[in-house]
Amino acid sequence: MESHIVKVLSVTPVTHNVRRYKVEKPEGYAFVPGQATEVAVNKPGWEDERRPFTFTGLNEWDHLEFTIKSYPDHHSVTDLLGHIQPGDSLILHDVWGAIQYKGEGVFIAGGAGVTPFIAIFRDLQRKGQLGNNKLIFSNRTYADIILKDEFEEMLGNNFINTITREEVPGYEHHIVDEAYLKRKISDFNQHFYICGPDLMVQQLKEVLEKLSGKADLVTVEI
Known part of the structure; x- marks a missing residue:
């Protein structure tokens, strides 16, 4: 090694x-x-x-x-x-190998779980291939949002934040669960990438496999 x-x-x-x-x-x-x-x-x-x-x-x-x-x-x-x-x-x-990009879709991150997505988005931006990729980013507080300005610049309205432990004007205040995903996503026939706390990843993996009907569309950190 x-x-x-x-x-x-x-x-x-x-x-x-x-x-x-x-x-x-x-x-x-x-x-x-x-x-x-x-x-x-x-x-x-x-x-x-x-x-x-x-x-x-x-x-x-x-x-x-x-x-x-x-x-x-x-x-x-x-x-x-x-x-x-x-x-x-x-x-x-x-x-x-952790999470590798397989195609356009929705990235879902909890806290520091966003780190595998940073290089992916930077690489897509460098290639001019950001397309309609979205990032749903859940944090406990506003102060916890990693690289907020850079993600806003890269993704615009496709950078979706939700804060779970405090209410902040202009920001969602909701955990990422099945109801939240149904409100934010109209098409579940696309790629999904999940990284964050273990329990969050496992729960959302099950939800998205059910909603998409295709386990191979859901990628989690390995």
């Missing part, structure tokens, strides 16, 4: 608890939008503590990018990453 030690080039805030990590790209390292790798922090005692993170940059870039939510209440890799500084290093492993 391959591994690479890469230097962190920059760390910038995205939201109150999400950061963008720009890191060195090993020579010959390649991935497809939506894919991920296991990452460890190159510090004593943490080298074998791997966690999966999706690439949020594009393969054509000269560096790698990760967009990662930190959980300070956990003594974990994500908490440690919240304290990483430029010049520190990470350990990357093999690239593996």
Whole structure:
């Protein structure tokens, strides 16, 4: 199994608890939008503590990018990453398949589950192929919305937000369930991509397989 030690080039805030990590790209390292790798922090005692993170940059870039939510209440890799500084290093492993684009459809994300979709949408925009793809993005609070401005610019009215823990003027206040999907989607004969908390993914996978009548139209993170 391959591994690479890469230097962190920059760390910038995205939201109150999400950061963008720009890191060195090993020579010959390649991935497809939506894919991920296991990452460890190159510090004593943490080298074998791997966690999966999706690439949020594009393969054509000269560096790698990760967009990662930190959980300070956990003594974990994500908490440690919240304290990483430029010049520190990470350990990357093999690239593996997560969610890959199969065709135009509806993307449904819960919180940090949006990260596999970032590179997919950026890649489609680069190719001029965003088409009528939609993103339904569920977050607990307005402050949790990752890359709000970029998604609005890319998708316009096809960027649909719902906030579950607070009411915000101009934003939906509803969980993503069967009733909500029926209100937002008129045609279920299209691709669906789901990523988020495990329970949300499982429930929506079952709902969409029923509504579409075709299990192969529903893609979830693997």
